[in-house]
Amino acid sequence: MKKIGIVTSGGDAPGMNAAIRALVRLSAWNNIQVIGFIRGWEGVINNRFTVLNPRSVSGILHLGGTILKTSRSLEFKTREGLEKAAVNLEKDGVDGLVVIGGEGSVRGAYELSKFTDVKIVVLPASIDNDVYGTDETIGFDTAVNTALDEINKIRDTAISHERTFIVEVMGRKRGFLAVEVGLTAGAEVILVPEVPYNEENVLDILKKNVDKGKSSSIIVIAEGVGKTSSLAEAIEKKVGVEVRVSILGYVQRGGNPTARSRHLASIFSEKAIELMLDGVGGRLVGLMNGRVSSISLEESISNEKPLNLELLKLAEKLAI
Numbered sequence: 001m002k003k004i005g006i007v008t009s010g011g012d013a014p015g016m017n018a019a020i021r022a023l024v025r026l027s028a029w030n031n032i033q034v035i036g037f038i039r040g041w042e043g044v045i046n047n048r049f050t051v052l053n054p055r056s057v058s059g060i061l062h063l064g065g066t067i068l069k070t071s072r073s074l075e076f077k078t079r080e081g082l083e084k085a086a087v088n089l090e091k092d093g094v095d096g097l098v099v100i101g102g103e104g105s106v107r108g109a110y111e112l113s114k115f116t117d118v119k120i121v122v123l124p125a126s127i128d129n130d131v132y133g134t135d136e137t138i139g140f141d142t143a144v145n146t147a148l149d150e151i152n153k154i155r156d157t158a159i160s161h162e163r164t165f166i167v168e169v170m171g172r173k174r175g176f177l178a179v180e181v182g183l184t185a186g187a188e189v190i191l192v193p194e195v196p197y198n199e200e201n202v203l204d205i206l207k208k209n210v211d212k213g214k215s216s217s218i219i220v221i222a223e224g225v226g227k228t229s230s231l232a233e234a235i236e237k238k239v240g241v242e243v244r245v246s247i248l249g250y251v252q253r254g255g256n257p258t259a260r261s262r263h264l265a266s267i268f269s270e271k272a273i274e275l276m277l278d279g280v281g282g283r284l285v286g287l288m289n290g291r292v293s294s295i296s297l298e299e300s301i302s303n304e305k306p307l308n309l310e311l312l313k314l315a316e317k318l319a320i
Contacts, residue, residue: 082111110298167218178190179192
């Protein structure tokens, strides 16, 4: 292993820069050259890269986003795009490629592995935390804390004005973020795509809360549920309380990575370099039962990570 490439793909996540830094410095420690492809898979296809060394990654540990930039490449989803990427990796003399990204990036890395002998290893980095093969992704903890900080402020207003707030968090397909945020924010109701939407159940909970003397409530809903506006109207009409909607949006992707996100970036990077030095590719690095390990890319994309529904039950019990 003489030379590796790094690519950050798909949606950005806090801690990607920490991973880039760790990969570059661990590579230098092992006398491995590093190049970073610019703008995700688009950079691999167009062979746009920059040489990285320990000094070029100084001062990025605490920064959100990715210094390598990222994008979503439609061309990479085609055979022609994959072939271009494979040819460029060979042309650049790359022995290994580390992909930093979420579930879509894992799929892209797996498809690319069919066209090249370059050893490919994926570091899961996503605020959605939906990658099979790891208990937690880089950036998830940061996104949770960002959303939690916003809800703490919203609750002050909810209590002061005796209102119900519906807070929409990111999560088009999965509800990992909504569950963790809702539980730790003390939300009265948490709504996720994995559980069938039941408006009457929500209204019943809020009516009971009013009868118990609760003058304010927080509802955390994943964007993928898609009922935010209609739910707000139903609550005002049928429960008779004032409702406000707050959509947190892309603020959850940004910001300085927490210590936890930086920690995962560092230990995942170490495992990735170890795998490559051993001549192993086609793997996803992850944290399983508290230990850093890896599974095949094929296994990761062939399975869906289960949402812990017991956390929803716990949140319900704590919200009485």
